[in-house]
Amino acid sequence: MIFASPADFRVALADLCVPDEGAIAAARARQAELTKPAGSLGRLEDLAVFIAGWQGDPRPRIGRARTAIFAGNHGMTVHGVSAFPASVTVQMVANFEAGGAAINALSGAAGLELEVIALDLDTPTADFTIAPAMTEAECLASLNAGAAVVASDLDLLTVGEMGIGNSTAAAALCLRAFGGTAAEWIGPGTGVDAEGIARKTAVVEQARAFHADGPADAFETLRRVGGREIAAIAGAVLHARQLGIPVVLDGFISSAAVAPLAADNVEITDHCIAGHVSAEPGHVRLLARLGLDPLLELGMRLGEGSGGALAVNLIRSALAAHNQMATFAEAQVAAKL
Numbered sequence: 001m002i003f004a005s006p007a008d009f010r011v012a013l014a015d016l017c018v019p020d021e022g023a024i025a026a027a028r029a030r031q032a033e034l035t036k037p038a039g040s041l042g043r044l045e046d047l048a049v050f051i052a053g054w055q056g057d058p059r060p061r062i063g064r065a066r067t068a069i070f071a072g073n074h075g076m077t078v079h080g081v082s083a084f085p086a087s088v089t090v091q092m093v094a095n096f097e098a099g100g101a102a103i104n105a106l107s108g109a110a111g112l113e114l115e116v117i118a119l120d121l122d123t124p125t126a127d128f129t130i131a132p133a134m135t136e137a138e139c140l141a142s143l144n145a146g147a148a149v150v151a152s153d154l155d156l157l158t159v160g161e162m163g164i165g166n167s168t169a170a171a172a173l174c175l176r177a178f179g180g181t182a183a184e185w186i187g188p189g190t191g192v193d194a195e196g197i198a199r200k201t202a203v204v205e206q207a208r209a210f211h212a213d214g215p216a217d218a219f220e221t222l223r224r225v226g227g228r229e230i231a232a233i234a235g236a237v238l239h240a241r242q243l244g245i246p247v248v249l250d251g252f253i254s255s256a257a258v259a260p261l262a263a264d265n266v267e268i269t270d271h272c273i274a275g276h277v278s279a280e281p282g283h284v285r286l287l288a289r290l291g292l293d294p295l296l297e298l299g300m301r302l303g304e305g306s307g308g309a310l311a312v313n314l315i316r317s318a319l320a321a322h323n324q325m326a327t328f329a330e331a332q333v334a335a336k337l
């Protein structure tokens with residue numbers, strides 16, 4: 001067990017490691033010597049330097065990299081917040097295991113190991129409009145299930161989720177972490193109509209009111225209005241930070257898993273890359289609050305870690321350029337006048 005108690009989780013979140021400044025400086029210096037005008041590879045240069053800092057290596061590599069997809073069921077689906085029935089969660093887990101989902105194809109194409117972790121799918125979380133979604137023990141177990149996927153020899157981790165109803169949980173998390181109005185964080189998810197949006201908004205407003213007097217720290221927010229798969233992502237992101245492993249986030253829901261942590265310690269996203277910005281409308285606002293600039297904008301709104309896996313192709317290309325290009329001296333190319 002990585003986090004023995006809620007207090008253990010809180011201590012870990014308060015005490016975050018920083019990247020290796022020496023590796024960052026050396027990687028920047030190498031970028032300046034490669035046969036291209038300075039800065040001409042734009043964000044590819046920044047990506048290589050970022051990975052260098054977290055790997056503590058001026059010539060970073062992505063050998064072993066993993067996508068972890070967490071699945072959980074949500075009690076508040078009784079309020080009609082999704083365009084699909086809750087039974088789809090377990091059915092999609094079977095699809096992941098059979099190799100038939102988008103994330104199977106995209107993680108394969110990106111050279112990622114795929115790990116699927118189904119979290120007590122027979123026991124949905126409690127309806128968070130009338131109770132905390134999870135007990136302390138359930139929330140802690142979920143955080144630890146997430147932390148457990150972070151093998152210490154990973155060079156990179158990407159995270160994703162499957163849980164019918166979880167775009168409503170994500171909105172509730174963002175509202176509790178960052179404030180604003182419920183409407184600002186609500187979107188169509190799997191594709192609900194205007195009435196569905198109204199139901200989602202009412203559910204999130206009720207959750208806000210019900211939990212208003214409860215403690216507002218990251219653990220309590222995850223426990224009260226999150227879900228098992230969402231807490232697992234939070235645990236994976238925090239444990240990856242403890243191990244200095246960079247993380248690629250996916251869409252609105254995986255980003256929302258980090259929102260309560262960022263409300264307690266804004267530095268939690270320093271080892272994170274936003275793989276893409278989802279079409280779910282709250283994601284733009286959420287990434288701004290997390291201080292993350294997404295790599296891709298492709299109109300995707302799937303979840304499952306799909307956008308994060310896709311972005312790994314870009315990161316691999318950034319490192320290929322960083323490691324394989326010749327310097328001006330090596331190639332005997334004249335430097336800038």
Ligand SMILES: Cc1cc2ncn([C@H]3O[C@H](COP(=O)(O)O)[C@@H](O)[C@H]3O)c2cc1C
Pocket residue numbers: 081082083084088092161162163164165166167168188189190191192302303304
């Ligand atoms: C077949 C199918 C595959 C999915 N893969 C990810 N999601 C996505 O949709 C869900 C969130 O949307 P909502 O809050 O509207 O239920 C999550 O499970 C998310 O991962 C899927 C949804 C469906 C239907």
Ligand SMILES: O=C(O)c1cccnc1
Pocket residue numbers: 167188189190250251252253254278279280283300301302303304
């Ligand atoms: O951006 C996401 O994570 C997302 C959006 C819609 C449905 N499921 C996931």
